[in-house]
Amino acid sequence: MREIAVAGAGLVGSMLSVFLARRGYKVTIFERRADFRKSGGYGGRSINLALSSRGLRALALLGLDGKMREKALPMYGRRIHPVAGSEGYMPYGKEGQCIYSVSRSALNQVVLDAAEEAGVQVFFNSKIQQVDLKETQLQVSVDGGPTRVIKPDYLIGSDGAYSAVRAAFLQSDRFNFSQDYIEHGYKELSIPASANGQFQLKQDALHIWPRESFMMIALPNPDASFTCTLFFPFEGATSFAGLKTSDQVKSFFEKTFPDALQLMPDLLNEFHENPSSSLVTVKCYPWVKNRTLLIGDAAHAIVPFYGQGMNAGFEDCRIFNELLEYFKDDWEMVLPEFQRLRKPNADAVARLALDNFIEMRDLVSDPVFQLQKKIESRIHELYPERWTPLYSMVTFSDDINYADAYQTGQRQKQIMAKVLSQPEIAKNWEKLDFLSIAEQLQTP
Ligand SMILES: Cc1cc2nc3c(=O)[nH]c(=O)nc-3n(C[C@H](O)[C@H](O)[C@H](O)COP(=O)(O)OP(=O)(O)OC[C@H]3O[C@@H](n4cnc5c(N)ncnc54)[C@H](O)[C@@H]3O)c2cc1C
Incomplete structure (x- = not known):
């Protein structure tokens, strides 16, 4: 039985592991974080995500879409909040068409549980330190202790936008790589449920406060709260750097997001405590060197404005599985074909995601x-x-x-x-x- 090592038990690594284990491979995942299902802390980015058709198709192939839908909230369009005046509505598609707001940790749990049920072995607190692409060999430190050397038949680098596996590609010849940060970062804030446990905004949509050069959005959660994300420049006159004191934050929200401010009792605390995180587009090629593959954000991280990063990563998994099927598990055929097929699509969705920021923050109004x-x-x-x-x-x-x-x-x-x-x-x-x-x- 061929042995596959997977770097990262995030959304993509876990999903691909389910596909592989169900095909009969011996799959081992190495994940640098602790098991969030036990520790309760999920250290990832963004609390909730928009899941749409591409992601759902991959989940459905694994029989996991039903489980996910139970925990997801449908969003049928955008509810647009001007500074003054009444809320507008723009449907996403035809009547009944929707995207889903899902909790990142709930989704990760669904795919990770399925991986373990399929026989995947997962090592947590196991950080990949170094990868030797010629030998397909990785060094993993467990709990910061001594390093283990692993020598699988194939290595999957699904360790996210700042991939350690990709770092080894960077040391090799003829590897193209770019990373572009936009001038905006993001900060997560929240709108809690009302005192009697009700949603304080309509729960059937993604809410947007477009303000031309920046914006805030809010996605509903099953506990009747909303997770808000402020996409905002790091530097400049109106920026994170310009909002230092509580008075500055409060008066900015009073002027800019007056309706939301009423619903954000913990704003000041969250604004000061929650990090301002950066947003990056990563492009690289090739995604395959010898017997190591990059996939998901490790191969193509994009900005979140089309809600497609995870959906594209799940689509990667579905297509990888289809190629295994088509080439009868001949990896020497599958790997080059996978990158040939997927790279133009990854580049296209990266452009779409950047363009959609302008649509969301400015054009919708x-x-x-x-x-x-x-x-x-x-x-x-x-x-x-x-x-x-x-x-x-x-x-x-x-x-x-x-x-x-x-x-x-x-x-x-x-x-x-x-x-x-x-x-x-x-x-x-x-x-x-x-x-x-x-x-x-x-x-x-
Ligand atoms: C603010 C924000 C909002 C987003 N919203 C959406 C959305 O609405 N819809 C959507 O489709 N996408 C969205 N995305 C994109 C989505 O989060 C990513 O595309 C998705 O998480 C990629 O999954 P992944 O498994 O490739 O990487 P990750 O989810 O980053 O998982 C990588 C895993 O690898 C582990 N790891 C990292 N380094 C090592 C190492 N050295 N050794 C071992 N393990 C390691 C990490 O701990 C992690 O568990 C959003 C992203 C952001 C930042």
Whole structure:
């Protein structure tokens, strides 16, 4: 039986381990943190995540989607909070289409439990220190104690955006690598349940407070609280660096997020105590060296604005499993084909994620953008075979490649720019010839 070592028991490492163990491999995971199921502390990033079709498809293949849905809250659109005035609503897709707010630790527990049930052995407090790519050999320190040397047949580097396995790739020849931090970081805050245990905002949506150059969002949790994330510049006039004292934080929230402030009794404490974390895009290639593979964030970390990082990582796992099936577990065929297929899609979703930050923090409150969404959803309603809005291709499809979605989205943008430039379009849009607009997408 071939032995596979997996670096990291995060979302992707755990899921891939389930696929591999169920195919009969002997899988061992090395995870640097303690077992969060026992310690109760989950030291990862962001408390909750948006799970959509690509992630759900991979979970469903493993029979884990039902378990997840039980713990997830559907979000059917964005509820938009201006500084003054009433809340707006923008549905994500067709009626009934939704993404799910799930707790990161609950999701990690589902895939990790499934891995153990499938026979995967998991070593916690086991930090990968060094990797020898030529020998496919890793050095792991357990509880900071003496180092163990492991020599598996294959090594999977699913140890996240700051991967130790990738560090070994960096020492090798002809390995391309870039990491780009955006000028914004994020800080998690919260809106608790009301005194009688009710949600204080509508629970059926992702809430956004778009403020042009920054924003705050809130996702619902099953305990009726919301986890808020403030995406905010690190430096500059309006920035984390500029909000040092409690008075500064309070008056900024009073001016900028007055409705949310009413619901955030612990704001000052959380603002001072919770870290301001950075946001990075990592690109690298190749993802395979000899018998070691990078996957998930270790291969392609992206900014979180499309809610796709984990979904893309879960899609990696599904496709890796399909390739094992197709090539009858011949890893010499699977590994190069996997990176060839996935790299253009990882690059595309990285671009989509960066673009979507502008959409979320600024465009959602722009009437022209709102009109564009309305027109596109009408075309989709009338001619679903001919036109699917970009957001739906990325979020509600589980078989359109990210790269194809990106290309089609670029064409749609050009077509819509022409449509929106027509005189009096806001008044006359319902009289448009929707079929001829849809047909333009098919014309090269
Ligand atoms: C603020 C924020 C919000 C996000 N929201 C969404 C969202 O809504 N939807 C979505 O799809 N994605 C989202 N993402 C992205 C998502 O979190 C990642 O894409 C996903 O966690 C990647 O999973 P992974 O298993 O590759 O890496 P990770 O989840 O980072 O797991 C890596 C694991 O490796 C372990 N590890 C690291 N180094 C070592 C070592 N040397 N030895 C042993 N173990 C090690 C870590 O402890 C960890 O357990 C968000 C990310 C952020 C930052």
